Amino acid sequence: MTQLIEAGERAHAAGPGRPHPPVGRGHGDPRRPAGLERWGRFCARRHWPVIAAWVLVVLSLGLVSNAHHGTPVNTFKIPGSQSQKAVDLLASQFPAAAGPSATVVFESPSGPLTDPNYREAIDQTVTNLKGLPDVTAVTGPFDPTATGIDGLESGQPVLQTQTLNINGRQNVGFATVPFAAQLDANQSKNVFVALQKATAPAVAAGLKVDLGGPVVDAGNPPPPGLSAYSENIGLVLAVVILLIALGSFGSMAVPIGGAIVSVGVSHSLVAILGSTFDISTAAPAIGAMIGLGVGIDYALFIVTRFRQGLSEGLQPEEAVGRAVATSGSAVLFAGITVCMALAGLHFVGVPFIAQLGYVSVLFVGVAVVTALTLVPALLGALGTRINALSIHHRHETVDVHTTLSARWASATSDHPVRYA
Numbered sequence: 001m002t003q004l005i006e007a008g009e010r011a012h013a014a015g016p017g018r019p020h021p022p023v024g025r026g027h028g029d030p031r032r033p034a035g036l037e038r039w040g041r042f043c044a045r046r047h048w049p050v051i052a053a054w055v056l057v058v059l060s061l062g063l064v065s066n067a068h069h070g071t072p073v074n075t076f077k078i079p080g081s082q083s084q085k086a087v088d089l090l091a092s093q094f095p096a097a098a099g100p101s102a103t104v105v106f107e108s109p110s111g112p113l114t115d116p117n118y119r120e121a122i123d124q125t126v127t128n129l130k131g132l133p134d135v136t137a138v139t140g141p142f143d144p145t146a147t148g149i150d151g152l153e154s155g156q157p158v159l160q161t162q163t164l165n166i167n168g169r170q171n172v173g174f175a176t177v178p179f180a181a182q183l184d185a186n187q188s189k190n191v192f193v194a195l196q197k198a199t200a201p202a203v204a205a206g207l208k209v210d211l212g213g214p215v216v217d218a219g220n221p222p223p224p225g226l227s228a229y230s231e232n233i234g235l236v237l238a239v240v241i242l243l244i245a246l247g248s249f250g251s252m253a254v255p256i257g258g259a260i261v262s263v264g265v266s267h268s269l270v271a272i273l274g275s276t277f278d279i280s281t282a283a284p285a286i287g288a289m290i291g292l293g294v295g296i297d298y299a300l301f302i303v304t305r306f307r308q309g310l311s312e313g314l315q316p317e318e319a320v321g322r323a324v325a326t327s328g329s330a331v332l333f334a335g336i337t338v339c340m341a342l343a344g345l346h347f348v349g350v351p352f353i354a355q356l357g358y359v360s361v362l363f364v365g366v367a368v369v370t371a372l373t374l375v376p377a378l379l380g381a382l383g384t385r386i387n388a389l390s391i392h393h394r395h396e397t398v399d400v401h402t403t404l405s406a407r408w409a410s411a412t413s414d415h416p417v418r419y420a
Helices: 002-014 033-047 047-067 082-093 115-132 183-199 200-204 215-221 225-246 249-271 281-313 316-348 351-387 406-413
Strands: 099-109 145-153 156-162 172-178 208-212
Touching: 033 047, 033 316, 033 351, 047 249, 099 115, 099 183, 099 215, 115 172, 115 183, 115 200, 145 172, 183 200, 183 208, 183 215, 208 215, 215 249, 225 249, 225 281, 249 351, 281 316, 281 351, 316 351
Parallel strands: none
Antiparallel strands: 099 172, 099 208, 145 156
16 A cells, blocks of 8 residues: 555656656565566576577577478379369379470471481480480370371271371471479479480580470579569668668667578478478478568567667666567567468468468467567667667667657547548
């Protein structure tokens, strides 16, 4: 009762327009802070052991992922669909026809492909293609293809054939090279090199040779262009935006550093899981972009509230605890919500899509853990130096009550009907 009276007197003395000192947060108060606040204070107080533990986790997972990582498997199936039933039936009854294939196209610079020199080179190329591992029946440009049954001869049906792998001008033809089994990324690269070597006689004869088909696409993919640097581009843009929004390199470094660690740990976990489960090449890329976004976002919640606490006169450890207790709870709730939404992709019924959701859940989960452990430790290590290396002319702690977002919030709340 005495504490309540004293708190009321302090609140009355502070006035209606000034923040009230928190009740039950003094050193002599027997009431302990809430769970998340205690955790935040612990991470801030023991910041170096927490940071060292994260360094150990990053290095350990990196070493394990390098030693035991899986190979991406790009398969697309829709269980229960008519097309999937047809593919499965074809694979069980005609395995040679269910595998991937490559197409070798021959083009003559002058004259028909039936020219003796060209034909001899093409025949030698087809022979080389038939000798490749796991290749079934190669159909060359000059091989006859069945087109139907034309009447009876001596009581037996006559098979009508026609050469369909050469165009009307006879200057372009192709060979089909089917494979008996599915090929992973490394096998496809080796097969592409073998296909190039097998077509050497045709190239030497002056023919233009082009390779195509699923096997070639997997073994010789086109350059990714800017997409190969998507994460780096995202990081650079995030650094610029956060530097302008927060005003200092110290404030910017915490959410960026936390997001980088989060994405790195997630990549290592995905690589390790890839040795047991089939994971496509698209899943880690999508997970990384989602993880980068939420990792920066979640850390930014806590950093902003920490800076606000410092501006209100709190000590760094108490400001970290308050930030984790308030913004940290929002991070935890948001992370769980996002994970549930991503896990809901399981009910789409397409394993490939569900896999994207599972991997993204892992990235978001690690981002939440990072925001609630590493970020408070980094804030505890920086303390009042959070605004170090300011890009503004003034170096004092930013007053959050005069920021653009605060003024915007006041304007919308003062005139709700107008803005609605």
